[in-house]
Amino acid sequence: xxxxxxxxxxxxxxxxxxxxxxxxxxxxxxxxxxxxxxxxxxxxxxxxxxxxxxxxxxxxxxxxxxxxxxxxxxxxxxxxxxxxxxxxxxxxxxxxxxxxxxxxxxxxxxxxxxxxxxxxxxxxxxxxxxxxxxxxxxxxxxxxxxxxxxxxxxxxxxxxxxxxxxxxxxxxxxxxxxxxxxxxxxxxxxxxxxxxxxxxxxxxxxxxxxxxxxxxxxxxxxxxxxxxxxxxxxxxxxxxxxxxxxxx
Amino acid sequence: xxxxxxxxxxxxxxxxxxxxxxxxxxxxxxxxxxxxxxxxxxxxxxxxxxxxxxxxxxxxxxxxxxxxxxxxxxxxxxxxxxxxxxxxxxxxxxxxxxxxxxxxxxxxxxxxxxxxxxxxxxxxxxxxxxxxxxxxxxxxxxxxxxxxxxxxxxxxxxxxxxxxxxxxxxxxxxxxxxxxxxxxxxxxxxxxxxxxxxxxxxxxxxxxxxxxxxxxxxxxxxxxxxxxxxxxxxxxxxxxxxxxxxxxxxxxxxxxxxxxxxxxxxxxxxxxxxxxxxxxxxxxxxxxxxxxxxxxxxxxxxxxxxxxxxxxxxxxxxxxxxxxxxxxxxxxxxxxxxxxxxxxxxxxxxxxxxxxxxx
Numbered sequence: 001x002x003x004x005x006x007x008x009x010x011x012x013x014x015x016x017x018x019x020x021x022x023x024x025x026x027x028x029x030x031x032x033x034x035x036x037x038x039x040x041x042x043x044x045x046x047x048x049x050x051x052x053x054x055x056x057x058x059x060x061x062x063x064x065x066x067x068x069x070x071x072x073x074x075x076x077x078x079x080x081x082x083x084x085x086x087x088x089x090x091x092x093x094x095x096x097x098x099x100x101x102x103x104x105x106x107x108x109x110x111x112x113x114x115x116x117x118x119x120x121x122x123x124x125x126x127x128x129x130x131x132x133x134x135x136x137x138x139x140x141x142x143x144x145x146x147x148x149x150x151x152x153x154x155x156x157x158x159x160x161x162x163x164x165x166x167x168x169x170x171x172x173x174x175x176x177x178x179x180x181x182x183x184x185x186x187x188x189x190x191x192x193x194x195x196x197x198x199x200x201x202x203x204x205x206x207x208x209x210x211x212x213x214x215x216x217x218x219x220x221x222x223x224x225x226x227x228x229x230x231x232x233x234x235x236x237x238x239x240x241x242x243x244x245x246x247x248x
Numbered sequence: 249x250x251x252x253x254x255x256x257x258x259x260x261x262x263x264x265x266x267x268x269x270x271x272x273x274x275x276x277x278x279x280x281x282x283x284x285x286x287x288x289x290x291x292x293x294x295x296x297x298x299x300x301x302x303x304x305x306x307x308x309x310x311x312x313x314x315x316x317x318x319x320x321x322x323x324x325x326x327x328x329x330x331x332x333x334x335x336x337x338x339x340x341x342x343x344x345x346x347x348x349x350x351x352x353x354x355x356x357x358x359x360x361x362x363x364x365x366x367x368x369x370x371x372x373x374x375x376x377x378x379x380x381x382x383x384x385x386x387x388x389x390x391x392x393x394x395x396x397x398x399x400x401x402x403x404x405x406x407x408x409x410x411x412x413x414x415x416x417x418x419x420x421x422x423x424x425x426x427x428x429x430x431x432x433x434x435x436x437x438x439x440x441x442x443x444x445x446x447x448x449x450x451x452x453x454x455x456x457x458x459x460x461x462x463x464x465x466x467x468x469x470x471x472x473x474x475x476x477x478x479x480x481x482x483x484x485x486x487x488x489x490x491x492x493x494x495x496x497x498x499x500x501x502x503x504x505x506x507x508x509x510x511x512x513x514x515x516x517x518x519x520x521x522x523x524x525x526x527x528x529x530x531x532x533x534x535x536x537x538x539x540x541x542x543x544x545x546x547x548x549x550x551x552x553x554x555x556x557x558x559x560x561x562x563x564x565x566x567x568x569x570x571x572x573x574x575x576x577x578x579x580x581x582x583x584x585x586x587x588x589x590x591x592x593x594x595x596x597x598x599x600x601x602x603x604x605x606x607x
Contacts, residue, residue: 043341044591047348051588061353074297075338078304082345089308090322090353223304229297233290 004050004062004087005208008080009072009100009132010124010177012036014049015204016057019212028212031057033205039125042079050083061091068100068207070224071132071146072124081221096211097221100124101134101146101176103207108175108197109140115194118171119143121154123178124202129185131178132226140210148226151185177201254326254579257314257350258572261343262335262363263390264288264299266306268314269569270325271576274372277318279562279569282306285431292430293420294389296336303342311346314568322354327585329575332360332603333596335390340592348588357585359575360603362404362596363566364393367532369400369574370563379555381527383407385517387541388533388566389416389431392473392513394520395598397530400574401581406598407520408471411454415509416535418475422482422505426498436502437538443503445540450481450508455515463523471520478508506540514545518552528555536564578602 003017016032032053036045054060067084070077081097088095104122112120117138124132126148133154134145147153154174175197179186186193211217253273260267264284270277284302288294315321330347333340344360351358368384384395392410397403413421416433423432428439453474454460461467482505489496521529529549535541536558549556563569578601589606 041591043344044589046345047352047588051352074300075341078300078338079341079345082304082307082342083349085308086311086346086349087353089311090350223301225301229295229301231291231295231298 001064002059002062003064003066003208005066005204006046006050006080006084007068007100007103007202007204007207008042008046008076009068009070010201011039012042012045012049013202013204014046014053015208016053016059016062017205017208017212023216028209030205033203035201035203039073039076042076046079046083050087061093063093065093065095066208066211067095067097067221068103068202068204069097069221070100071126071148071226072100073127074223074225077223081223084221094218095221096217097219098207098211098217099134099142099146099224100202100207101132102140102142102210103202103204104176104200105134105136105140105142106210106213107203107206108194108200109136109138111197112173112175112194113138115173116171117173117194120173120175120194121191123174123176123182125178125181129182131182133178146224146226151182151189154189154191156190175200252580254576255320255324256327256329256572256575256579257325258568258570258575259328259330259343259347260363260566260568260571261303261339262331262333263339263566264294264302265566266303266310266343267566267568267571268310269567269572270314270318270320271373271569271572273576273580274376274573276373276569277320278314279567280310280314280317281567282310289430292424296338299336300338300342303339307342307346322350325354325356327357327359327575327579329359329361329571329578331363331366331571332590333363333593335363335594337592337594340594344592351588358588359578359583360586360590361571361574361578362598362601364391364395364598365400365404365601366570366574367564368395368397368404368530369577370532370559370570371530371557372577373563373569373573374559375557378530379528381525382530383517383521383524383526383528384530384532385513385545386533387415387513387531387535389420390414391533392475393598394471394517396524396526400577401583401601404598404601407524408473408516410473410475411469412474412476413479415473415475415513416533418479418509419535421479425483425486426496426501433535433538436506437540439499440503440506440540443497443499443501445503445507447497447500448485448504450478450504452508452512453477455512471516473512473516475509478505510538510541510544513541514548517545518548518554521554522552527553528557531556531558532564534565537561574601
């Protein structure tokens with residue numbers, strides 16, 4: 001099975017994976033693994049990146065598309081999902097969605113184990129001084145999330161902040177590009193950072209491997225915005241009866 | 249590819265309409281539109297994030313609908329065209345992402361085109377090739393422009409535009425002041441029919457001599473518009489009614505406001521045609537549905553000997569068929585496609601009809 005993976009929850013990331021045709025996750029071969037550096041050029045860069053990956057691998061088209069469906073800053077996230085859905089429609093192949101943070105956790109979990117950690121919080125930049133985050137076991141299983149919120153909304157160890165409702169075991173670490181993006185707010189946070197992961201973006205290759213290891217779930221991609229559109233009904237509209245067209 | 253009648257798929261997502269159109273040469277095959285307008289009603293205007301979310305939901309279903317209506321397959325399409333600007337950045341990006349994906353999956357050439365020029369290009373779908381010596385007046389919730397159209401594929405010039413609000417935006421804001429629902433255009437148009445357009449003398453923006461100048465020595469805003477002051481004048485009038493404890497004569501305000509908008513738009517459009525020796529005018533944009541605008545523009549064009557063309561309402565509002573129609577003109581003229589290395593351009597000037605291929 002030829003798998004194309006797209007993730008735009010942080011940077012542009014594209015991977016091609018040759019996986020066994022049966023549902024096993026063994027012997028998956030990563031043929032292409034691109035992780036960009038720019039977080040504001042999704043519309044420009046994504047399709048050219050997919051094009052060059054396909055050309056390099058000599059594929060006309062994949063058999064399946066997997067899209068990281070966030071959470072992530074809205075505009076970039078939509079570019080990835082619109083691209084994945086339209087490609088799938090045009091090729092007549094299925095497209096599935098998976099939480100982008102699962103890819104981050106898949107990459108960081110072995111490092112966390114090596115560092116002796118028991119769990120990890122995968123964090124990505126949500127802008128507005130906030131983080132997208134989810135909590136994972138050392139095997140990369142999602143235990144809680146995804147969520148969005150300020151640093152103060154992250155679970156902390158019970159002994160460091162007894163009033164916090166969430167009790168965490170010892171050895172929980174932070175991992176992901178959210179660390180570097182929110183370093184100022186995280187400076188006073190009690191959880192240690194998994195070394196070397198401070199700027200880690202979501203890798204499409206790891207997202208694809210996470211999907212294979214999860215047994216290839218067939219969820220339709222749906223943008224995980226986690227926030228409302230922020231639109232506020234103007235005061236002067238409050239009394240308008242939209243049906244009668246008169247102030248009610 | 250059929251050079252005389254290429255089959256082109258057009259994608260539009262610059263504001264609150266997700267449009268996919270299919271055109272063969274100058275023949276309209278499909279014009280599928282999904283609008284998020286109802287979701288914006290309670291806010292009194294388009295909320296970009298809500299529009300962008302709706303585009304993502306509607307993109308593939310609208311594409312599927314257009315292909316089914318036209319009874320063609322993607323493989324039969326000769327080229328793809330997409331609005332790359334001007335418009336709302338987040339909204340544009342959904343259509344651009346979808347268009348690039350289609351181009352990649354099908355191997356078809358992609359044109360990144362100008363939304364404003366496409367409002368003119370749609371004219372070919374009704375009555376075929378556009379006349380020579382052509383100007384265009386575009387009036388919508390996001391735009392108010394006068395263009396000189398030498399050639400749809402190679403020569404478009406901006407003669408004038410609004411320096412603040414678009415005309416449709418002024419309608420929405422005035423509707424809000426009067427406690428009327430969004431969108432303001434249709435409801436004000438309807439109410440105005442029952443009011444006296446001469447009841448209140450509202451200002452005609454940028455009509456003074458210092459802005460207009462003369463044909464020989466044009467002022468700084470001879471063909472430009474301004475509706476912000478008009479909106480303020482309406483607000484002052486309504487406040488004054490409240491202060492005096494009298495009921496706002498809503499129909500008279502609507503009629504007088506509409507007359508001020510339509511008077512200055514039609515006057516300047518006809519003036520621009522006359523001073524540039526242009527014998528034909530095409531009206532486009534959502535506000536082209538306004539009854540008073542059509543009436544007064546028809547009358548003034550007639551007295552000035554200018555031929556007026558107004559596409560039917562479904563082609564004047566934002567749609568994918570207009571993007572496809574312009575795309576077909578570009579294919580026929582042999583213009584090089586853009587490719588897939590480009591971004592959106594929220595402020596794309598009408599002189600840029602389509603983006604050139606990346607160097």
